[in-house]
Each structure stands twice: as C-alpha cells, then as structure tokens.
Amino acid sequence: MNPLRYDCMRLEEVATELFTRVGVSEHHARTVAQSLIHADLRGIESHGLSRLPIYMKRIEAKVIELDQEPEMVKQEGATALIDGKNHLGAVVGKVALEQAISLAKQAGIGFVGVRHSNHFGTCSFYAERAIEQDQILLVLSNAPESMAPTGGIRPFLGTNPMAIGIPAGKELPFLLDMATSVVARGKIALAAKKGEPIPADWAIDQDGIPTTDPERALLGSLLPIGGAKGYGLAMFIDVLCGLLTGAACGPGVQSLYENWTHPQNIGHVFLTIDVQRFWPLPVFQSRMDEYIREIKSVPKKAGIDEIMIPGEIENRKMSEQRVHGVSLSPGIAQELEQACITYGVDWGKARIGS
Amino acid sequence: MNPLRYDCMRLEEVATELFTRVGVSEHHARTVAQSLIHADLRGIESHGLSRLPIYMKRIEAKVIELDQEPEMVKQEGATALIDGKNHLGAVVGKVALEQAISLAKQAGIGFVGVRHSNHFGTCSFYAERAIEQDQILLVLSNAPESMAPTGGIRPFLGTNPMAIGIPAGKELPFLLDMATSVVARGKIALAAKKGEPIPADWAIDQDGIPTTDPERALLGSLLPIGGAKGYGLAMFIDVLCGLLTGAACGPGVQSLYENWTHPQNIGHVFLTIDVQRFWPLPVFQSRMDEYIREIKSVPKKAGIDEIMIPGEIENRKMSEQRVHGVSLSPGIAQELEQACITYGVDWGKARIGS
Numbered sequence: 001m002n003p004l005r006y007d008c009m010r011l012e013e014v015a016t017e018l019f020t021r022v023g024v025s026e027h028h029a030r031t032v033a034q035s036l037i038h039a040d041l042r043g044i045e046s047h048g049l050s051r052l053p054i055y056m057k058r059i060e061a062k063v064i065e066l067d068q069e070p071e072m073v074k075q076e077g078a079t080a081l082i083d084g085k086n087h088l089g090a091v092v093g094k095v096a097l098e099q100a101i102s103l104a105k106q107a108g109i110g111f112v113g114v115r116h117s118n119h120f121g122t123c124s125f126y127a128e129r130a131i132e133q134d135q136i137l138l139v140l141s142n143a144p145e146s147m148a149p150t151g152g153i154r155p156f157l158g159t160n161p162m163a164i165g166i167p168a169g170k171e172l173p174f175l176l177d178m179a180t181s182v183v184a185r186g187k188i189a190l191a192a193k194k195g196e197p198i199p200a201d202w203a204i205d206q207d208g209i210p211t212t213d214p215e216r217a218l219l220g221s222l223l224p225i226g227g228a229k230g231y232g233l234a235m236f237i238d239v240l241c242g243l244l245t246g247a248a249c250g251p252g253v254q255s256l257y258e259n260w261t262h263p264q265n266i267g268h269v270f271l272t273i274d275v276q277r278f279w280p281l282p283v284f285q286s287r288m289d290e291y292i293r294e295i296k297s298v299p300k301k302a303g304i305d306e307i308m309i310p311g312e313i314e315n316r317k318m319s320e321q322r323v324h325g326v327s328l329s330p331g332i333a334q335e336l337e338q339a340c341i342t343y344g345v346d347w348g349k350a351r352i353g354s
Numbered sequence: 355m356n357p358l359r360y361d362c363m364r365l366e367e368v369a370t371e372l373f374t375r376v377g378v379s380e381h382h383a384r385t386v387a388q389s390l391i392h393a394d395l396r397g398i399e400s401h402g403l404s405r406l407p408i409y410m411k412r413i414e415a416k417v418i419e420l421d422q423e424p425e426m427v428k429q430e431g432a433t434a435l436i437d438g439k440n441h442l443g444a445v446v447g448k449v450a451l452e453q454a455i456s457l458a459k460q461a462g463i464g465f466v467g468v469r470h471s472n473h474f475g476t477c478s479f480y481a482e483r484a485i486e487q488d489q490i491l492l493v494l495s496n497a498p499e500s501m502a503p504t505g506g507i508r509p510f511l512g513t514n515p516m517a518i519g520i521p522a523g524k525e526l527p528f529l530l531d532m533a534t535s536v537v538a539r540g541k542i543a544l545a546a547k548k549g550e551p552i553p554a555d556w557a558i559d560q561d562g563i564p565t566t567d568p569e570r571a572l573l574g575s576l577l578p579i580g581g582a583k584g585y586g587l588a589m590f591i592d593v594l595c596g597l598l599t600g601a602a603c604g605p606g607v608q609s610l611y612e613n614w615t616h617p618q619n620i621g622h623v624f625l626t627i628d629v630q631r632f633w634p635l636p637v638f639q640s641r642m643d644e645y646i647r648e649i650k651s652v653p654k655k656a657g658i659d660e661i662m663i664p665g666e667i668e669n670r671k672m673s674e675q676r677v678h679g680v681s682l683s684p685g686i687a688q689e690l691e692q693a694c695i696t697y698g699v700d701w702g703k704a705r706i707g708s
Contacts, residue, residue, distance in 0.1 A: 077461030078432040079631050107431030111463040111627065136594075151661045152652035164590045174593065176586035208655030226579030232530035232664035235649070236518050239528065240490075243641055244632050250648060271625075273465060277433050278598050287597055294604060295589070298506035301562030307505045310586035 004333060005325030006350045011037050014340065014350045015052060021343040022059045023066050028091045035090035035121035038128065040326045042314035044177075046186045047122045050332045053339055054256060055088065055119075061260050064088055064118055070095045078107035081245060082114045086263040089120030096270045097126045101133050104272035113245035114268040119256050124177035124311065126270065127165025131173045134281055136273040137165045142241040142266060145251045147181050148221035150231040153208040155221045156250050159184060160237040164310075167275065169285030171292040175311025180234040181222040188214045188222075241267035325352040358687060359679030364704045365391050368694065369406055375697040376413045377420050382445045389444035389475035392482065394680045396668035398531075400540050401476045404686045407693055408610060409442065409473075415614050418442055418472055424449045432461035435599060436468045440617040443474030450624045451480045455487050458626035467599035468622040473610050478531035478665065480624065481519025485527045488635055490627040491519045496595040496620060499605045501535050502575040504585040507562040509575045510604050513538060514591040518664075521629065523639030525646040529665025534588040535576040542568045542576075595621035679706040 012033045019029035032055065040048030058064040068085040070092045075081075080099050084092030096112045103110025120126075123139045130137030143158025159179040166174040183202050191198045192214035200210045203217035211217050224230025242249025247267025254264045275284045296307045321327070328336070340347035366387045373383035386409065394402030412418040422439040424446045429435075434453050438446030450466045457464025474480075477493045484491030497512025513533040520528040537556050545552045546568035554564045557571035565571050578584025596603025601621025608618045629638045650661045675681070682690070694701035 074631075076631060077463070079462035079627075081632065107461055108433035109431070109463060109465040113632065136598075149649050149652055149661050149663075151654055151658040152649075153655050154653050156649055156652050164586070166590070166593055174589065176583075176590060178580075178583045178586065182580065204655075208658075225583050226532075226536065228664070229530075229532045229579050232518070232532065235528065235664065236520070236530060239520055239642070239645065243645055244490075244627075244629065244638075246632075249645065273433075273594075273598075275598065277428075277430060278435065278467065278600075284598075288593070291593065291597055291603065295503050295506075295510055298503055298510050299508050300505055301507050301558075304505040304562075307503050309503075310582070310589065 004330075005327050005352045006333075007352050008037055008041055008322055008326050010350045011040075011049070011326060014336070014345055014347060015049060017345045018052065018056065018339055018343055021345065022056050024059065024088065025066075028088065031094050032088050032090045032121075035093075035125045037326065038125045039122045040328065041318040041321045042122070042124065043317040043321075044122055044124075044314065045329060045332065046184060048332075049328065049336055051119065051121070053335055056339065058118075058256070059088075063260055063263055065263070072099070075099075078103050078109055079111045080113070082112060084114055084117035086116050086118065086265075089118040089266065090125070092117040093120040093126055093268060093270075094129075096268060097129055097137075097139075100137070100270035100272040101130060101135055104135055104274040108274050108277040110270070110272040112270040113240075114270070115245040115247035115265070116263065117247065117266045117268055118264045119266065120268060122177055123161050123163030124165070124175055124314070127163040127175050127177065130272060131165045131167045131175070134167050134275060136167070136275060137163070138271040139163050140237045140241050140269040142238045142247070142249060142253055144253045144255045144264070146185050146222045147224055147231075147234060148204065148208070149235070150224070150228045153204065153206060153221065157231070157234040157238055158253060159222065160234040160241075162237060166288065167285065168288040168292055169282070171289045172309070172312050172315045174288075174292075174309055175315065177311065177314075180224055180230045180237065182225055182230075183222070185218070185222060188217050192218060240269050245269070358684070359681050359706045360687075360704045361706050362391055362395055362676055362680050365394075365403070365680060368690070368699055368701060368704045369403060371699045372406065372410065372693055372697055375699065376410050378413065378442065379420075382442065385448050386442050386444045386475075389447075389479045391680065392479045393476045394682065395672040395675045396476070396478065397671040397675075398476055398478075398668065399683060399686065400538060402686075403682065403690055405473065405475070407689055410693065412472075412610070413442075417614060417617055419617070426453070429453075432457050432463055433465045434467070436466060438468055438471035440470050440472065440619075443472035443620065444479070446471040447474040447480055447622060447624075448483075450622060451483055451491075451493075454491070454624035454626040455484060455489055458489055458628040462628050462631040464624070464626040466624040467594075468624070469599040469601035469619070470617065471601065471620045471622055472618045473620065474622060476531055477515050477517030478519070478529055478668070481517040481529050481531065484626060485519045485521045485529070488521050488629060490521070490629060491517070492625040493517050494591045494595050494623040496592045496601070496603060496607055498607045498609045498618070500539050500576050501578055501585075501588060502558065502562070503589070504578070504582045507558065507560060507575065511585070511588040511592055512607060513576065514588040514595075516591060520642065521639065522642040522646055523636070525643045526663070526666050526669045528642075528646075528663055529669065531665065531668075534578055534584045534591065536579055536584075537576070539572070539576060542571045546572060594623050599623070
C-alpha cells in the first residue's frame with residue numbers, strides 16, 4: 001500500500017490555520033507552515049510537519065512568545081544583529097534572511113547574526129529563498145547539546161547544522177544541508193524503537209566507547225563527522241551563532257522537547273554573497289551549469305546510476321511531490337489529524353482526492 | 355637520538371636568502387619563508403620548508419612568475435577581487451588577507467576572492483594573522499584534483515582545505531585548519547613507502563572500492579570526511595574559490611609537482627568578521643575564554659588527559675619550538691642543505707648550537 005499523499009498547498013492552508021488557532025498572526029503562521037512543508041516536500045520528514053505539534057505546544061506553554069516582533073538591534077556596514085524576541089524560529093529566520101539579502105545587494109556581502117530564536121526548521125528553507133534571489137547563502141545554527149567534544153564523554157555541542165545554497169541556471173542549484181554530527185539523534189531513536197543495531201561511527205556510550213547499541217547511544221553522545229574536524233566545525237558554528245550574537249551556546253541552548261521553563265535561545269548566522277558582484281548573472285549561471293554537468297559526468301562506480309550534486313535528490317523529490325502530493329507517514333498524519341480535531345480545523349481537505 | 359633542532363629566526367633568514375637567489379624580492383621572500391616556517395613550527399611538516407625546493411623549482415621553470423605584483427581587480431562595498439598574477443601563493447594570500455582585514459574594519463565583514471594564485475602554504479598562517487588583529491577569519495582554497503565526487507571513481511575535486519581562526523583572551527585561540535578529505539595524499543604515499551596498510555576510510559581504488567592497500571589508493575581517489583557531506587563541502591569551496599573568483603576549478607587546477615607548462619591557477623577566499631561590531635573586544639575575549647574553559651572541563655574518556663580545542667596541539671607545539679628550535683626530519687634538512695649548497699647560502703647557521 002502506498003503511503004497517503006497530501007496536496008502541499010492545502011497542507012499549507014491547514015498548517016497555517018492551526019498556527020493561527022494558538023494566536024500566531026496569519027502572515028507568520030504561513031511562514032512557519034511553509035518552512036515545515038518545505039522539509040516534507042524534500043523528503044526530510046524529521047524537520048517537516050512532524051514538528052508542528054511541538055511548536056504549538058511550546059506556544060501554548062509560552063516558552064515561544066508571540067507578543068513582540070523580531071527586532072533589529074544593530075545595523076552597521078554589511079552586518080546586522082537581530083533579536084528574535086523568542087518568536088517562532090522560521091519567523092525570525094525569514095526576517096534575518098531578508099536583511100542579509102538586502103545587505104548583500106548593497107555591499108556585495110551580508111552578515112546577519114541572530115539571538116533569542118527558536119528551532120527554525122531546515123537550513124535549506126533559507127538557502128532555497130536566497131537562491132531564488134540569485135544569491136549564495138551560508139546559514140548556520142546552533143542547537144541543544146547532543147555531541148561531546150573529541151575526547152569528552154558528555155554532550156556539550158549541538159548537531160549544529162549548516163546549509164549552503166548556490167544558484168545555477170538550467171541545472172538544479174547546489175543546496176548542501178547538513179548537520180555536523182554523523183546522524184541526527186532521531187535516527188538513533190528510530191533504531192532503538194525497531195530494536196536494530198546502529199553503525200559504530202554514529203555515537204559513543206557514556207564511557208566514550210563507540211557503540212552499536214542504540215539504547216546505549218541515546219544515553220551517550222553523538223559523534224561528529226570526520227572526528228576532530230566535525231567537532232571543530234560544530235564548535236565554530238556554536239561560537240558564531242551563540243557566543244558572537246549573544247544567544248545561548250553550548251549546553252545553554254535549551255531543548256525543544258524537554259525544557260518547558262526557558263526559551264531555547266538558539267542563535268543563527270546568515271551570510272549572503274551577491275554573485276553579480278563577480279559575474280553578470282547569466283555568465284555565472286552558465287558557468288555553474290557547465291561545472292555541474294562536468295562533475296556529474298565523472299566515471300561512476302559499478303552500480304551507481306548517477307552522480308548527484310548536493311541537494312539534487314531532495315530537489316527532485318520536491319518537484320515530484322509538488323505535483324503528486326506530499327507523502328506523510330501514518331504516525332505523523334495521525335498526529336496532525338488529532339491537532340485538527342482539537343482545534344476545529346478541517347484535516348480532510350489536505351488529503352489528495354478528498 | 356633526538357631529531358636535529360633549528361632556530362626559527364635563523365631558518366627564516368636562510369629560507370629568505372634562498373628565495374632571493376631565484377629572483378624573489380627580499381620582502382616577498384620573507385613572507386613565503388614565514389608561511390613555511392609557520393607550518394614547521396606547528397608540526398605540520400608536510401606544508402613547511404619541505405615545500406621550499408618545489409617553490410624554487412617552479413620559479414626557475416617560470417610556472418610561478420615574479421614580474422607582476424598581485425593586483426586588485428575590483429573593490430566594491432565589502433568585497434574585493436584580487437588577481438594573484440601567478441605570484442607565489444603566500445605573497446598573494448598576504449595581500450588578500452590584508453585587504454579582507456581592512457574591509458572588515460570598515461564594513462564589519464570582508465570578502466576577498468583571489469584568482470591566479472599558487473599553493474599558499476597552510477590556511478592557518480592567515481588565520482593566525484587575522485587573530486592577531488582581533489578578527490575572525492574563514493579562509494578557503496581549492497587544490498589540484500585528488501578526490502572523486504560521491505559515487506564517482508575519478509578525482510575531480512581537491513582536498514580543498516579551510517581554516518577558521520577566532521581570537522580568545524588569555525586562552526589559546528580557536529584555530530581549525532582542515533582538509534575536506536579524510537587525510538592528505540601524502541599520508542598514503544608515506545604508508546606506501548613503509549609498506550603499511552591504510553585505514554579503509556581513507557581512499558578508494560580505481561573501481562571505487564575502499565582499499566587498505568596504499569598502492570591501490572594512490573591510483574584511486576581520496577575519500578571526503580563524512581561521505582557526501584565532505585564531498586559537498588569540497589565542492590562548495592571549489593565553486594567559491596574557483597568558479598566565483600575566475601580561478602581554475604575542478605580538474606582545471608594544476609598540480610604543484612607534475613605540471614610544468616601551466617600555472618596552477620588556484621583560487622582562495624578570505625572572509626573576515628570584526629568581532630568588535632558585536633562586542634567590545636575585552637568582553638568578547640573573556641566570553642571566549644570562559645567558553646573554552648567550559649568545553650575543556652567536559653568529563654573525559656578514560657585515558658584522555660585533556661580535551662583540546664582546535665589548533666591547541668599545534669599552538670602549544672609552536673610555542674615550544676619557538677623556544678627550543680624547530681625539529682626537521684633528516685630528509686627535509688638534507689634537501690634544504692642541498693639547496694643551500696647549490697645557491698651558496700650558509701645552511702649551518704640555522705642549526706641550533708652551530
């Protein structure tokens with residue numbers, strides 16, 4: 001049996017309506033809905049509508065606040081600092097992105113630091129928007145503790161993700177979206193649920209020993225990509241997003257799921273580059289197209305159909321799901337349906353063919 | 355027997371003198387000498403004076419050119435583009451770094467792209483200089499092909515390194531310097547020389563199969579850190595340093611050792627952030643100190659003496675070797691002595707106690 005498919009536009013209406021029911025303005029509700037559905041469209045279910053219930057719960061618990069808009073604390077030269085005022089992460093992120101794009105249009109490059117934000121969805125949501133405006137974006141975020149520094153046995157750093165977007169012409173754009181940990185904690189939780197072992201390079205147990213037992217891994221610490229290199233990258237992201245902006249850093253970043261008394265106080269950084277400072281847009285685009293075609297034509301390993309560029313699998317999935325509907329796993333669909341029942345929103349209209 | 359030690363200041367004189375013998379101005383010769391000795395001081399012998407002979411050879415073969423100074427092609431807003439005019443990489447890199455620092459002092463952030471450059475030593479050389487001026491630096495460089503894209507079996511990307519420097523106060527600064535490959539090709543060549551196997555995650559053979567045989571690995575392709583993540587990072591660095599700046603990219607970047615007809619045409623990117631746009635310097639410094647102390651106090655795995663921050667091992671080595679002399683392996687010392695004999699430079703004076 002194929003999983004059920006849902007129309008992305010109608011899902012957006014449903015999610016927007018749900019957020020307005022807990023007091024989010026229609027405009028901001030739509031932004032957050034779009035950021036979550038962006039992830040589902042790309043096949044990243046862990047960052048999609050599966051997060052809607054927890055966002056709503058945090059708004060109701062007032063650990064996400066709606067009474068103040070994100071505010072520009074400072075804008076000087078090609079930099080800006082934004083205080084998210086503990087609003088929804090995607091609302092804060094969109095304001096920061098727009099500021100960074102505007103700075104890059106003026107100065108060729110823009111750097112926007114953000115403090116007092118919340119979980120802001122996938123980094124790729126912002127990279128895609130920068131690409132649409134012909135800009136290169138590097139977006140960084142810190143996250144709650146889950147990863148020990150190399151040599152350590154207690155989490156200190158988050159999975160601290162980054163995304164990089166680079167526009168192309170006829171080819172799909174470059175869109176790298178990655179955590180600095182080997183995998184997300186969610187993948188280990190899933191293996192634990194299924195009672196399956198995990199690869200030994202995903203996590204360490206509480207004694208710092210690499211483990212294939214997901215239960216032991218969940219009590220331990222995630223491993224960074226490339227050993228000390230990934231640890232260094234995660235620390236760099238924490239320092240920029242947290243320490244430099246004035247957001248929380250290290251274990252000071254609060255959990256989305258477990259802390260109900262304090263704001264997350266996540267920090268982000270948005271760094272934009274206007275490609276038109278270096279090349280007329282059509283020239284840059286055709287050079288990117290040529291580069292992408294060249295890398296895709298490298299001889300392939302037996303059994304590999306095609307060399308993919310970063311984001312290509314997800315971009316293709318998005319195109320397909322825009323047309324044929326977004327597939328949601330039954331557990332997530334059920335949770336959303338439950339939320340719709342609670343708040344009196346029509347869930348049925350999102351179903352394709354309904 | 356302890357390896358021989360050499361005085362770093364006297365080594366600088368010797369290396370500077372050697373470069374002047376092949377026509378490099380005293381000023382530029384000193385810059386390149388400093389960049390190489392910086393690496394040796396930090397214990398990164400692969401990027402230290404071991405490169406001096408090949409730099410000299412390329413100058414003599416006129417594939418590195420000395421007749422034109424690096425030139426600013428464009429400076430607009432917070433960005434600049436520099437044409438290295440095929441001069442020595444460290445000469446070009448220093449010009450670019452200074453421009454980036456000056457831009458960040460004006461605009462809070464600076465972005466300098468560089469084309470027509472050469473091998474510029476370790477990225478940490480530039481990060482250290484930015485730290486001395488209280489700036490955060492992200493420096494990127496592309497490099498000759500050695501790494502296949504994920505799924506491919508022929509090299510396309512270089513080991514494309516990056517360094518990140520962040521100043522601290524009383525603590526040693528954060529200085530991450532890393533290739534996007536798991537290891538440098540040189541480590542595999544060394545294993546081949548010793549007839550020792552290599553870990554299976556270092557490289558693939560010509561069929562794309564991970565190999566522990568260094569000979570097969572040398573015919574194959576290096577592996578990136580974190581699988582497709584490292585491939586994405588290496589491609590990002592290539593696009594920024596090569597495609598955006600107008601330098602060569604992908605397999606267009608020429609080998610330092612094997613190509614004697616074309617310039618390398620390496621590209622770099624220098625991105626600076628002035629921390630004082632965000633915090634008064636002493637506040638930022640003490641916050642960094644506190645952060646570093648906190649991460650270093652995370653409980654340690656049994657057998658681990660100390661949690662290190664990126665660059666800490668190298669920074670300590672540098673302090674020690676500044677005082678007690680730089681150790682050079684006998685093969686490298688011999689090559690340098692040979693160059694000194696050829697060019698009539700006194701090698702003996704670099705020896706400590708000589």
